[in-house]
Amino acid sequence: MAELSIRERAAGDVTILDMDGRITIGEGSVALRSAVRRMLEEGKKKILLNLAGVGYIDSSGIGELVSSYTAINKEGGQLKLLSLTQKLQDLLTITKLLTVFDAYDEEAEALSNFK
Amino acid sequence: MTDQATRLVLPSHIEAVADAAAAAAEFARTCGIGDDAAFGIDMAVREAITNAIVHGNKEDDTKQVELSLSCGQRAVEIQVKDEGEGFDPGSVPDPTSPENILKTSGRGNFLIRTFMDEVEWSSPSEGGTTVRMVKRF
Numbered sequence: 219m220a221e222l223s224i225r226e227r228a229a230g231d232v233t234i235l236d237m238d239g240r241i242t243i244g245e246g247s248v249a250l251r252s253a254v255r256r257m258l259e260e261g262k263k264k265i266l267l268n269l270a271g272v273g274y275i276d277s278s279g280i281g282e283l284v285s286s287y288t289a290i291n292k293e294g295g296q297l298k299l300l301s302l303t304q305k306l307q308d309l310l311t312i313t314k315l316l317t318v319f320d321a322y323d324e325e326a327e328a329l330s331n332f333k
Numbered sequence: 334m335t336d337q338a339t340r341l342v343l344p345s346h347i348e349a350v351a352d353a354a355a356a357a358a359e360f361a362r363t364c365g366i367g368d369d370a371a372f373g374i375d376m377a378v379r380e381a382i383t384n385a386i387v388h389g390n391k392e393d394d395t396k397q398v399e400l401s402l403s404c405g406q407r408a409v410e411i412q413v414k415d416e417g418e419g420f421d422p423g424s425v426p427d428p429t430s431p432e433n434i435l436k437t438s439g440r441g442n443f444l445i446r447t448f449m450d451e452v453e454w455s456s457p458s459e460g461g462t463t464v465r466m467v468k469r470f
Contacts, residue, residue: 243383313444317434
């Protein structure tokens with residue numbers, strides 16, 4: 219089984235990536251990077267990462283979230299996070315990245331905040 | 334402090350990281366540590382082993398990483414040793430400062446310090462870096 223599985227769905231002009239597994243050094247981080255790069259290549263620039271199924275992330279995975287955020291912003295797009303697990307929320311708080319990312323508990327609320 | 338101890342020698346492949354972290358957390362549980370503290374140990378060991386493999390040994394197949402675990406009644410002590418060229422922890426800037434917040438790397442040692450009660454790095458003259466970490470419970 220893959221370390222991180224990513225399923226894509228659309229809600230209007232927003233692409234939602236439902237993620238399940240771990241975003242850690244190696245396979246998990248690479249899977250996230252590949253998915254986001256592919257979205258950008260396809261012109262999908264409004265991306266909502268649903269992290270409800272991600273129970274573990276390391277510094278490499280955190281770095282990949284930052285890299286995704288930067289890459290999407292550079293293309294004029296927006297990245298938002300949905301349904302952080304408690305551990306992930308704690309890690310993003312400790313690293314002060316919750317001051318950078320837009321994170322939501324409810325999908326409808328997240329979608330309504332895309333411009 | 335040693336009531337139990339074990340030692341693992343790991344190849345310099347990132348595939349070894351997850352197994353080493355899980356082994357350390359499991360060892361800590363056998364010492365009587367709780368789940369939250371075991372999670373912190375998993376995270377800290379994961380970062381320390383990653384540093385040793387990627388930055389220390391530079392994923393060189395001829396080099397190994399040594400993970401030593403020991404515990405007493407109220408603490409788990411962990412050492413991770415690589416065969417790299419040495420490391421100055423002061424050389425890593427604060428990843429939470431505004432100028433570094435969007436950097437894609439440099440958070441590993443910060444997480445180690447966050448999750449462990451004592452952390453110290455040493456780079457002996459014969460080479461390599463050892464990070465010693467203690468988690469009390």
